[in-house]
Amino acid sequence: MTSIFKIKILIFLVGSLLFSLILFYCLVLTPPINIEPTKIIFIKKGSSLKKISELLEKEGLIKNRQFFILMTTLLNKKAKIKAGEYEFQTNLFPWQVLKILQEGQVKRHLITIPEGYTINQIAQLLGELNIVDKNEFLQKANSPSFISSLGLSDLADSSLEGFLFPDSYHMMKEMDAEDVIRMMTQQFKKVFNEELNKIGNNLRISEREIIILASIIEKETPLPAEKPLISAVFYNRLMKNMPLQSDPTVIYGIKNFNGNLTKEHLLKATPYNTYTKVGFPPTPICNPGRESIRAALSPANVPYIYFVSKNDGSHYFSSNLEDHNQAVLKYQKLIKKTNLTKQW
Structure with a gap:
């Protein structure tokens, strides 16, 4: 092997190393350049890593989707990305974007359920806001087996009308209907028990009738x-x-x-x-x-x-x-x- 050939190989190796370092710096150590300070994206349930990477690149949150796929795969984080609505700062590094996705740091919305709303009105409101699927919400709110799992069979019978407490809640897009209903019925129990404790055992009608009358x-x-x-x-x-x-x-x-x-x-x-x-x-x-x-x-x-x-x-x-x-x-x-x- 001649000295000239050795020099060429050395130059090639050094050049490759420099290129790799520059590429690494550009893709990993420098965030994308964006005019907008934040971006909101929505990752649907069941989205593939390829689709997610394409969306992130399209929205300017990462520079290169292939590198993001490679990084995610090497770090064994592919299956840990969670669906939902995210609000990203646009000056994040790729690894920071991945960390947010795997931790499920989804955007939360303060949703107010007005007093006096019926189950149908609540389902309509949450459906229009894309918090839950309206039909799934109605099905769960009228499911005796699910009502029983909530410990409300004696009060609610076959419908949760009257027991979804109207209040302001922090919710996320595309939540499971069961989780939303559980949140609202827990608040009902808390409020109802607080008010019950104030009057002791002086009930003149049954607890179920109390809620009917209150409605x-x-x-x-x-x-x-x-x-x-x-x-x-x-x-x-x-x-x-x-x-x-x-x-x-x-x-x-x-x-x-x-x-x-x-x-x-x-x-x-x-x-x-x-x-x-x-x-x-x-x-x-x-x-x-x-x-x-x-x-x-x-x-x-x-x-x-x-x-x-x-x-x-x-x-x-x-x-x-x-x-x-x-x-x-x-x-x-x-x-x-x-x-x-x-x-x-």
């Missing part, structure tokens, strides 16, 4: 100051064996309700028509908040058995039918008179 109160008024009064009206009616005559219960029992409650609706007997039957409807009619649960547990000490809307969001309360009818004339002059006196 009716929730739908009747948004005003915290009125909730104990509404509660008292219904307790007093129960004691006198009078129908509750609550419009929201009737509406809940109407399939595809169009927003117009008619006399025919009030006269048609259904399990949820509290004009035609005495006592509670068979299930809660929505998911009540803390104030409504508290009111159902602790009604005001008042003799009222009637209330009517004052058309400003509040109500006028009466303890006899004569006063109630006068209030109806005063506050509901525009309502057509019917032969049915609405005592609610």
